[in-house]
Amino acid sequence: MRRAWLFGLLAALAIAAGFLFLTERPLTVTVAQPESDVALRIYGLGTVEARILSRVGFEVGGALTAFAVDAGDRVAPGQEMASLHAAEQEARVARARAAVAANEADLAKADAAVVRARAVLAQREAANRRQQGLAQRDVTSIQRAEEAQRDEDVARADLAVAEADVAVIRAQGMDAAAALRQEETLLAHHRLIAPYDALVVARHAEAGTVVKAGDPVLTLIDPASIWIEAYVDEERAGQLSLGQPGTIRLRSQPAAEFHGTIGRIGIESDRVNEERRVWLTCSDCPAEMFLGEQAEVRILTGTRASALMVPELAITGFDGHRGTVWTVADGRLTRAELTFGARDNRGRVEVTAGLPEGAAIVARVPKGAAEGRRARIAEAP
Numbered sequence: 001m002r003r004a005w006l007f008g009l010l011a012a013l014a015i016a017a018g019f020l021f022l023t024e025r026p027l028t029v030t031v032a033q034p035e036s037d038v039a040l041r042i043y044g045l046g047t048v049e050a051r052i053l054s055r056v057g058f059e060v061g062g063a064l065t066a067f068a069v070d071a072g073d074r075v076a077p078g079q080e081m082a083s084l085h086a087a088e089q090e091a092r093v094a095r096a097r098a099a100v101a102a103n104e105a106d107l108a109k110a111d112a113a114v115v116r117a118r119a120v121l122a123q124r125e126a127a128n129r130r131q132q133g134l135a136q137r138d139v140t141s142i143q144r145a146e147e148a149q150r151d152e153d154v155a156r157a158d159l160a161v162a163e164a165d166v167a168v169i170r171a172q173g174m175d176a177a178a179a180l181r182q183e184e185t186l187l188a189h190h191r192l193i194a195p196y197d198a199l200v201v202a203r204h205a206e207a208g209t210v211v212k213a214g215d216p217v218l219t220l221i222d223p224a225s226i227w228i229e230a231y232v233d234e235e236r237a238g239q240l241s242l243g244q245p246g247t248i249r250l251r252s253q254p255a256a257e258f259h260g261t262i263g264r265i266g267i268e269s270d271r272v273n274e275e276r277r278v279w280l281t282c283s284d285c286p287a288e289m290f291l292g293e294q295a296e297v298r299i300l301t302g303t304r305a306s307a308l309m310v311p312e313l314a315i316t317g318f319d320g321h322r323g324t325v326w327t328v329a330d331g332r333l334t335r336a337e338l339t340f341g342a343r344d345n346r347g348r349v350e351v352t353a354g355l356p357e358g359a360a361i362v363a364r365v366p367k368g369a370a371e372g373r374r375a376r377i378a379e380a381p
Helices: 002-024 087-136 142-188
Strands: 027-029 035-050 053-056 062-067 080-084 191-193 198-203 218-221 226-233 245-250 253-265 275-282 294-307 309-311 322-329 332-343 348-353 375-377
Touching: 035 275, 035 332, 087 142, 226 253, 226 294, 245 275, 275 294, 294 332, 294 348
Parallel strands: 027 375
Antiparallel strands: 035 226, 035 294, 053 218, 062 080, 080 191, 198 218, 226 275, 245 253, 245 294, 253 275, 309 348, 322 332, 332 348
16 A cells, blocks of 8 residues: 555656646747848739720621731731721712712802802893983883883892802702711721720631620730739738839749839729739830739838837737737746737738837747746747
């Protein structure tokens, strides 16, 4: 019995010693060290896009007869890219031109009638003056004088009618000319013209296809408007501003690093993914870019001459501004509530206030951490 009791006592002592060793032995911890020349960057993931992208089509419907361009071609402003079957519209244009020509002939005829009416009026005026003079001298009868006056009045009325006919025909001519311009405009709509210096990205139809007005036929982009559309976490988006520089890595060229600046910041965030869109113009990107290619961006939002950066994983209860960390002070672990500032793309946050004098922040919290437990700081490698 004494031997069993002794063995039990020794076992209890061993367990107690092991427990004390495991719970009271100093924990080796790594702490965050102040750094100099700290670059604060924000990470974003996005794609290559074009600011100027146009899905162009015809303003009228019809059957496609020919394509002059294909995907990958460059086009100049005013260059014809495709055309529709236009025989019917060409006939309308010819009919409108004939109407203009007929109006011009009618106008010439009306002008001649005005000249004739003026000559007749001049003749009637002269005859009337003679008859009125003779009537005053009682050489002719009053009846003949009245007839001469009547002839002059009729000739003047005929001239007014002829001049009115000219005005009507001229108005009809303006209408015929406007109708011709309309038909010619509709005929021009049967040709698809490049609106600017562009690159053809895609062709959405082939010759022989009947398309409706407004149907996309070609997709064009302005190669000079290529930029990177990236998505940034809303929690970090508050540090963004126009003109900030950034580095760009394309998925097809992971070893190359290109440079750009923020050209636009979206005024509406994604309500589901809680992300904000930013667009970066690229200053040294390759001449050949591919729309939709994945790109990573790292935007420089600021620098610090010196800063204490703490991993976010070491912070508990972090609300974006304040949080609690483990610290080492006088060789023991304790908790402290700190105030934080800017973040970087490495998952770290800048400490701005709240750190007690002489305390060091634990960068990686080990298992068994408890308030007041002894700890020793690992030597920096």
